[in-house]
Amino acid sequence: MGYWMLKAVLTPILRLLFRPWIAGLENVPPTGGVILASNHLSFSDSIFLPLLVPRRVTFLAKSDYFTGRGPKGRLKNLFFRSVGQVPLDRSGGKASEAALRTALKILRNGRLLGLYPEGTRSPDGRLYRGKTGVARMALAAGVPVIPVAMIDTHKMQPPGKLMPKVMRIGVLIGEPLDFSRYAGMESDWVVLRSMTDEIMYAIMLLSGQEYVDRYAATAKAELAAQRKGAPASAAEQDDPSDSRLGTGRVS
DSSP: OHHHHHHHHHHHHHHHHHOOEEEOGGGSOSSSOEEEEEOOOOTTHHHHHHHHSSSOEEEEEEGGGGTOOHHHHHHHHHHHHHTTOEEEOOSOTHHHHHHHHHHHHHHHTTOEEEEOTTSSOOSSSOEEOOOTHHHHHHHHHTOOEEEEEEESHHHHSOTTOSSOOOOOOEEEEOOOBOOGGGTTOTTOHHHHHHHHHHHHHHHHHHHOOOEESSOHHHHHHHHHHHHHTOOOOGGGSOOTTOOOOOOSOOO
16 A cells, blocks of 8 residues: 555656656566566666556565664665565575565566666666576566666766756666576576576666676675775675575665
């Protein structure tokens, strides 16, 4: 109920202010479980994508948004719970498996699941390597993946900026990607990597972004280290075996 009430209130306001446009909406089926795999440029992505898609979109939101303290933390908690978003513990291991089970339940109930395969917002507007959680979910649930490109949201609200700039942004939705040929192979890392790369390539074609074959989290760590005048630690380097879930709203 909270999702539709909030959408009813925000839609006319945001449409009037930002005049967002959307193309490819016909690629989203009216029913059935589907994964919307999007690039991630701004916090606003998680506002405008559900706003412009008629069907309800459920994101896996990082668990920190539900446990924050103080007025700001309580406001975030209230907002994400009111729109029916699902907490995601990204610490790996059993926590990631629990997140996978939650995502599969959403998809098997015939709902739209919104994911950010990069796992975090791009630090510089480029498109980074996707994590294979999106591929695992698609195969385990037997659903298609629809690539999505958010356009200019990083110009409207760059990371770290609380108030968005009033400007026009857009959403491009591509044709569904069918991975049924890989049915039953969700434990094969080579298959998962190939699928994920195909998804990211489709997003790149839609968005026009430069692609970087590294994880966005690594790039963020290196930028943070440079600002502090120290090298990134070994733990922050790319791990080709990283199959943690690249999903949800992240920092």
